[in-house]
Amino acid sequence: MAREIAEQPAALARTLSSLRPERAALRKLAEDRRVVLFVARGSSDNAAVYGRYLLEVHAGRASGLAAPSVATHYHADLDLTDALVVSVSQSGETQEIVETQSWAAQRGARTVAVTNDGGSSLANAADVALVTPAGAELAVPATKSYTAQLAAMTILAGALAPEPTALDPVLDRVPGEVERLIETRAGVAEAAERLSSTAEALVSGRGIAFGTALEAALKLEETCLRPVRGLSYADLRHGPIAVVDADHVALLVSAADGPMVSGMTDLAHDLRRRGAAATIGIGGDSGFAGAVDVAVPGPDLPELVAPLGLIVPAQLIVEALARRLGLNPDAPRGLSKVTQTDPAA
Template sequence: MKQLGAIMSSEIAQTPTVFSAILENVDAFDSVKDVLVEQKIQSVLILARGTSDNAAHYLKYLIETQIGLPVGLTSPSSVTIYNSQLKYKNTLVIAISQSGQSPDLVHFATAAREANAYLISMTNDESSPLAKIAHHHFSLLAGPELAVAATKSYNAQLLVSYLLVCSWTGKKVNAAQIIAEAQRIATDAGLVAKAVVNTTRNNEIVILGRGFAYPNAREAALKIQETCKISVQGLSTADYLHGPISALTADTQVFIVAPAHMPAQSIVEATTKIRKTSNRIFWIGNGGTPSGDDIVLAGSNCDDEITSNLVDAMVLQRFAMEFAVASGFDPDAPEGLSKVTLTH
């Protein structure tokens, strides 16, 4: 009899190997280290869908905070449905996709390049249409990913995004630490066990994060929705205070993504207000301020918030997978989903 979640579990555990492969190939990023200057780039747009869109938010924060260029997320339907004529001179478009096949992404990328954009893509298939369209393509080197819910490919997208920006800033990468922390988390059998047994599908689940933690909050919510058949919100702590907190009850289960070295003041206002109503708080990562009966899903201890966050993605994936299994679902093959989603 097939073990529920066996494939997803195996693919999450492969993350350290994927990280090693990418970091061993770090010289590949030298090919684009001067592209911002050579192409006189004035703005950046990121093209992605689904899980890759959450990785896009991470890359967006990286570029905005480390380089200072304005970064936006594309609207593929502006081309595929509304036939907009793009004007992308001095614009860098970065396409992120596991498969590199979705027609709307390929259509938009083609239109962007025809509109004089400089195009970089990252996919898990070097022969994919999105890889071939780009001026430069970076492979995720994740190998075949069979579980419907993307895990190791998302983690690879985070790392490739980080290395891409490091090639522009000249920042030294602590490869050994990233790999070691990923290995440590991968081998921690009881990493999320306490959180799983203390979480119920019967009450609302909210996942919150801010800054570099926000993309993982979105991804955690998506993974739980994909694998556990429940609706989950993934929000910025700031956005949560602008309305959704009104739905907070004493039974709401609030997960706060808090990587090591996260600026503590970034979430103080939100956590203070949440504690007035609910004491069902779970922390993902080592940068939170747990108290009382809070439950901590311990994360990585990398040098900074940025790298801690990319390793901590494994923690949220483990929780979604084990929570799905505990709920009687097979996270390897959720109903209604396919591995490659083709949207137009």
């Protein structure tokens, strides 16, 4: 896992360079489509959450997350002739996702596959395949394949935006920012130490960074065997915040700019007042860093592309925490690299 985290700067640079030429094909494919639907599970679903926000905020395209069981179990007969369906799978072989893409195509959707395997079933059946050249990923927890998927989302959103190349200047900075975060590891050891002090944890973010919060929570669960809730700041405020007490460590993620920073800073102050064991902040601005107990610097990137770097400190924390707990971060208990939702099917 540590080695694959370290490979991310090069993997991101390759992915952005490789996929930029696909923007014209994506734009043509989507030109008469009103809605974009994402199909994914696990880490890929968290990448899709980012894609959904980016398409709506940057490209002005209505987007949503589809439920694969509508296709695979309910066999619903939907009219998808105005939809672009984007299926996201690291392996391209999760049967549920492959079946849902086929179902969508049969109902009039145009299809895009985002996968790390150009020879996969998902890629071969799609109208356009965004193949992320992250390289073989051996550790079960997704790291470089996940950030490569995020890079693919920026290419997709750019293709559907009024100005396809608008994000390119900041995207060019992403590999360097990720490399800096990996090399400095600022705050990582202290954050892992705080998280090791209790099994009770929650993770929160909002907006463009919400997918990052969900991915950080998933990594803590699968790699460190911690029962973790990943919640939007807004959903946390609507009730679940009542569980916070001296046994809880809160991990908060925020971009350095944008409309969500002030709310995440207020949340950090509130969690302190409620007696949380510790608050750990990844990213944010100086006010956010001052509001948490442990400040872990994030990338120097604007909010729209911050998630490509914002997840990296969380990956480093999770890998360090797993080792601290005596766990193998490469092979979490009972998991395999290619997950089938219904293994008996």
